[in-house]
Amino acid sequence: MFNYVVRRSLQAIPLLILISFILFVIVNNAPGGPLGPYLQNPHITQADIERLSRNLGVTPPPGVPPPVWFVVRYFRWLGHVLTGDFGWSTSNAEPVLDAILQRLPATLLLMGVSFVVALGIGLAAGIFSAVLPYSIWDYIVTVFAFFGQSMPVFWLGLMLQLGFAVNGIPVGFGYRIGGLPSAGMSTLETFNLGDRIDHLILPVITLAFLSLALYSRFTRSSMLEVMGADYMRTAAAKGLPFRTILLKHGLKNALIPVVTIVAISLPSLIAGAVVTEYIFAWPGMGRLFINALQQSDMALLMGYLCLVAVLVVFSNLLADICYAWLDPRVKYD
Amino acid sequence: MATAAPVSSAIDSEDVVFTKVTFWRRFRRHRLAVAGIVVLLVMLLGAVFAGQIAGVNPDVIDEAHWNGPALPPCFVNSSQCFGHVLGTDEVGRDEFSRLLYGARISITLAVTAVLMEITIGTLLGALAGYYGGIVDYLLMRVTDVFLSIPILPLLLVLTGIVAAKSTKAALGFGSIVLIIGVLSWPTVARLVRANFLTLREREYVEAARAVGNGDARIIFRHILPNTVAPIVVQATLDVANVIILESVLDFLGFGIQPPTPSWGNMLANSQANLEQAWWAAVFPGLCILATTLAINFIGDGLRDALDPNMK
Numbered sequence: 001m002f003n004y005v006v007r008r009s010l011q012a013i014p015l016l017i018l019i020s021f022i023l024f025v026i027v028n029n030a031p032g033g034p035l036g037p038y039l040q041n042p043h044i045t046q047a048d049i050e051r052l053s054r055n056l057g058v059t060p061p062p063g064v065p066p067p068v069w070f071v072v073r074y075f076r077w078l079g080h081v082l083t084g085d086f087g088w089s090t091s092n093a094e095p096v097l098d099a100i101l102q103r104l105p106a107t108l109l110l111m112g113v114s115f116v117v118a119l120g121i122g123l124a125a126g127i128f129s130a131v132l133p134y135s136i137w138d139y140i141v142t143v144f145a146f147f148g149q150s151m152p153v154f155w156l157g158l159m160l161q162l163g164f165a166v167n168g169i170p171v172g173f174g175y176r177i178g179g180l181p182s183a184g185m186s187t188l189e190t191f192n193l194g195d196r197i198d199h200l201i202l203p204v205i206t207l208a209f210l211s212l213a214l215y216s217r218f219t220r221s222s223m224l225e226v227m228g229a230d231y232m233r234t235a236a237a238k239g240l241p242f243r244t245i246l247l248k249h250g251l252k253n254a255l256i257p258v259v260t261i262v263a264i265s266l267p268s269l270i271a272g273a274v275v276t277e278y279i280f281a282w283p284g285m286g287r288l289f290i291n292a293l294q295q296s297d298m299a300l301l302m303g304y305l306c307l308v309a310v311l312v313v314f315s316n317l318l319a320d321i322c323y324a325w326l327d328p329r330v331k332y333d
Numbered sequence: 334m335a336t337a338a339p340v341s342s343a344i345d346s347e348d349v350v351f352t353k354v355t356f357w358r359r360f361r362r363h364r365l366a367v368a369g370i371v372v373l374l375v376m377l378l379g380a381v382f383a384g385q386i387a388g389v390n391p392d393v394i395d396e397a398h399w400n401g402p403a404l405p406p407c408f409v410n411s412s413q414c415f416g417h418v419l420g421t422d423e424v425g426r427d428e429f430s431r432l433l434y435g436a437r438i439s440i441t442l443a444v445t446a447v448l449m450e451i452t453i454g455t456l457l458g459a460l461a462g463y464y465g466g467i468v469d470y471l472l473m474r475v476t477d478v479f480l481s482i483p484i485l486p487l488l489l490v491l492t493g494i495v496a497a498k499s500t501k502a503a504l505g506f507g508s509i510v511l512i513i514g515v516l517s518w519p520t521v522a523r524l525v526r527a528n529f530l531t532l533r534e535r536e537y538v539e540a541a542r543a544v545g546n547g548d549a550r551i552i553f554r555h556i557l558p559n560t561v562a563p564i565v566v567q568a569t570l571d572v573a574n575v576i577i578l579e580s581v582l583d584f585l586g587f588g589i590q591p592p593t594p595s596w597g598n599m600l601a602n603s604q605a606n607l608e609q610a611w612w613a614a615v616f617p618g619l620c621i622l623a624t625t626l627a628i629n630f631i632g633d634g635l636r637d638a639l640d641p642n643m644k
Contacts, residue, residue, distance in 0.1 A: 018478050
């Protein structure tokens with residue numbers, strides 16, 4: 001087991017290097033190259049650009065062919081990144097890492113709460129469906145899962161704003177439910193839990209919707225498979241109560257494949273967060289990313305993509321390790 | 334995951350000969366898929382005959398009646414809609430007409446991008462799965478990279494770069510298709526590779542080789558036809574995914590640019606006018622949802638019909 005963990009972790013390193021190299025190539029092909037943002041500044045002359053280009057090491061020194069110099073620059077950049085220096089964000093006028101770390105908590109809050117909500121409801125709905133397969137409830141859960149798969153996240157956000165923030169839904173006698181905040185993370189200067197929860201409701205529903213459908217569908221199919229297993233029949237034959245059979249024998253085994261799906265769904269959760277933060281003006285990384293995009297702040301885009309790639313690679317690694325740990329049948333070699 | 338499922342079961346299962354009749358019999362059992370076909374047909378007809386149905390140019394501002402706020406749909410206020418069945422957007426262009434023309438763009442773009450994705454993915458996946466070795470190794474590492482970066486942020490960065498490079502302010506249809514196609518082939522490549530890995534060991538492949546068939550013939554005539562089912566299913570589901578992906582791109586302002594209508598860019602300004610013109614936010618999204626839902630149902634029906642063993 002220990003060897004397996006070490007070997008899988010070591011495999012992640014070349015992958016991350018390859019990812020960062022490809023991202024480096026992409027960003028250096030942006031218009032104006034790495035100095036692109038400065039080209040848009042009317043106060044910076046052509047002479048300044050050339051000086052910057054020399055001083056920052058973008059222009060190859062005499063006698064060095066450009067492709068070789070490109071690789072040298074990549075390794076220099078990698079060296080900086082490994083020491084936590086992702087460069088200077090022109091759209092925020094601060095180091096990229098600072099800009100990202102400042103917004104990270106807001107994004108983690110949004111993604112974390114959405115994840116917990118999606119997983120909780122998704123698992124419950126999936127188990128429920130599998131216990132009563134082909135019932136009306138199962139049908140509803142299945143159709144709902146299709147909706148989740150087909151729903152454009154940003155439009156769901158708009159509709160929630162329309163329904164619960166802008167107009168409110170009329171419930172008769174002149175009353176309307178709604179009045180939830182449609183933008184930002186807080187109304188008050190000081191932190192207030194109730195206020196924070198109010199601001200979280202709509203973005204969390206938006207973001208959780210997609211993953212929820214995915215989790216419920218996979219839990220259902222995994223649980224259905226387990227329900228037909230011999231050990232479930234044995235457990236029933238022993239006279240164990242239904243609850244114990246379902247949760248201790250069934251769910252525990254059914255969750256193994258779900259672990260992988262949860263890890264695989266992380267990229268879509270991150271992408272969903274970008275859109276959700278944009279719609280709800282949530283002050284997180286996704287919004288930072290869109291701003292950087294609009295102002296072609298390449299250093300920040302690069303930092304964001306690198307960070308996200310690291311997150312995804314590690315979550316996949318973690319899923320593989322969990323899988324091996326949970327399922328003794330998995331061979332380590 | 335579907336990738337691990339045996340592929341040949343369409344032949345092995347209870348139907349000795351898998352015919353079109355078998356296919357339809359199985360497909361019809363999936364009622365939601367049949368409903369999906371109907372909805373998709375309506376959308377396609379609307380897209381094809383947009384000019385005949387709409388009657389109004391989607392880019393023209395109704396200067397005679399529009400004077401600031403968006404005109405409401407007829408079912409909301411029949412005296413104020415001035416013949417605009419679903420009202421107008423915030424600059425006075427007919428919403429219904431834009432939806433029909435938007436369907437053209439959104440559906441054509443998604444189908445073209447998926448065709449491209451399937452072509453690249455199938456070719457590379459087939460090569461990797463059939464030959465193995467260094468080709469396979471390299472391909473797997475490249476797909477690892479693509480699958481580790483969420484596609485939406487990467488897509489946004491690439492469209493930003495390409496748009497700025499092409500000196501035009503906006504990306505054309507072709508560039509968007511190209512970028513989406515190039516970014517989304519890895520899933521298909523993995524699927525095809527996995528199927529090739531199992532199929533290349535089968536007796537019929539050995540037999541084909543024994544009678545002197547070349548590699549190309551074995552790949553395209555003997556193995557590929559047996560792995561068409563999962564590819565078709567994947568392609569169908571991906572059309573829905575690309576429609577959503579592209580609408581996000583348009584919504585954020587990095588895709589198809591107005592005045593050309595697409596379902597995504599019709600929604601772009603609707604957030605600011607949510608209070609005044611809810612219809613401009615509701616209808617394009619409903620079109621996207623109805624289409625993707627229909628396609629996903631069809632994909633599920635296809636999966637059941639083509640191969641009951643697939644998950």
